[in-house]
Structures are given as structure tokens and as C-alpha cells.
Amino acid sequence: MSETAAGHWAEIKAPSLAxxxxxxxxxxxxxxxxxxxxxxxxxxxxxxxxxxxxxTEMGCESEFDLLGLFRGIGLAQAGEIATGQMPNAVWLYRRPLLDYWAEHDETLGHLVTHVLVHEIGHHFGLSDDDMAGIEAAADAIEPSDA
Incomplete structure (x- = not known):
């Protein structure tokens, strides 16, 4: 590795929350x-x-076990929104995502898309085949990992 390439890598940091x-x-x-x-x-x-x-609720042994989570009422359970009900939300967990990314051969953009689609999709009653199709469509215009 050249000094220039080594110098470049010395400046790279893990992606922030933002x-x-x-x-x-x-x-x-x-x-x-x-x-x-x-x-x-x-x-x-x-x-x-x-x-x-x-x-605790998800039965995780480590804080690295969960990459993302959907909370809310999916379309399969849809009805009237109750007063005080929190809005539907997806949580993505940066450190577990980065840990998984470091151990696997895929882009960070693909991983984030995969977790996002699956967290939303399962709670909206979509099948794995449906979600694979959604991911394939998104992969055609995958966001940059830059």
C-alpha cells in the first residue's frame, strides 16, 4: 500500500448517526x-x-443482536388510531449495523436498505418474496455509500 493510500485510510471514520x-x-x-x-x-x-x-423484550443476548426494529401498528392490524398511540417508526441501530457490515461482503447502503425493507415489510404483512422484489427494485438505484 502506498503512503498516499495509507494516508487516506488514516482519515476515514465510521459513519456517524447523522x-x-x-x-x-x-x-x-x-x-x-x-x-x-x-x-x-x-x-x-x-x-x-x-x-x-x-x-429484554426481544430476547437479545447482546446489544449487537438487533440491527433494526419496527414499532407501531402495521397494515395487517390497521384500524382506528387510538389517542396517545405513538406513530409507526423504524429504529436502525448504527453499531450493530456497522459490526454486521464489517463481517459480511455487502455495501452499507444495501444492508441499510435490507433492514429497512424487512422491518417495515414484516409488520405490513409482506412475504419474503415481496420484500426481495422491493429490495431488487431499490438495488437498481441503490444510494451511494460515500
């Missing part, structure tokens, strides 16, 4: 319109890790 949020927003924008229409009002949150209550 950078993962921007990547998630770009990934969401690249999803097919029909899928995004199902997601009206869904909020995307980025945290470093799930909180202790979530880890």
Missing part, C-alpha cells in the same frame, strides 16, 4: 413508490444501540 440517517433516508427514497405509500407517516430513527428494555 450519516447513517442520511443513508437510511436515501435508501427509503429509492424504494418503489407503492411500498413507500404503505409507509405514510412512518418515522425512521437511528440510535447507536437498542435500549435495555428493547433488548
Amino acid at each position: 450519516e447513517i440517517e442520511a443513508l437510511a433516508e436515501a435508501a427509503f427514497a429509492a424504494l418503489p413508490e407503492e411500498f413507500r405509500a404503505l409507509c405514510a407517516g412512518v418515522r425512521i430513527h437511528i440510535d447507536d444501540f437498542p435500549d435495555d428494555e428493547t433488548l
Whole structure:
């Protein structure tokens, strides 16, 4: 490795919460319109890790076990929104995502898209085949990992 290349790598940092949020927003924008229409009002949150209550509720052994989580009422359970009900939201967990990314051969953009689609999709009653099709459509215009 040349000194120039080594110098470049010495400047690179792990993506911040804000950078993962921007990547998630770009990934969401690249999803097919029909899928995004199902997601009206869904909020995307980025945290470093799930909180202790979530880890316990999900039966996780480590804070690295959960890449993302959907909270809310999906279309399969849709009805009248109750007063005081929190809006539908997806949480993406930066540190577990980065850990998974470091151990696998895929782009960070693809991983974020995958987790986003699956967290929303399962709660909206979509099949794995449906979600694979949505991901394939998004991959055609995958956001940059830059």
C-alpha cells in the first residue's frame, strides 16, 4: 500500500448517526413508490444501540443482536388510531449495523436498505418474496455509500 493510500485510510471514520440517517433516508427514497405509500407517516430513527428494555423484550443476548426494529401498528392490524398511540417508526441501530457490515461482503447502503425493507415489510404483512422484489427494485438505484 502506498503512503498516499495509507494516508487516506488514516482519515476515514465510521459513519456517524447523522450519516447513517442520511443513508437510511436515501435508501427509503429509492424504494418503489407503492411500498413507500404503505409507509405514510412512518418515522425512521437511528440510535447507536437498542435500549435495555428493547433488548429484554426481544430476547437479545447482546446489544449487537438487533440491527433494526419496527414499532407501531402495521397494515395487517390497521384500524382506528387510538389517542396517545405513538406513530409507526423504524429504529436502525448504527453499531450493530456497522459490526454486521464489517463481517459480511455487502455495501452499507444495501444492508441499510435490507433492514429497512424487512422491518417495515414484516409488520405490513409482506412475504419474503415481496420484500426481495422491493429490495431488487431499490438495488437498481441503490444510494451511494460515500
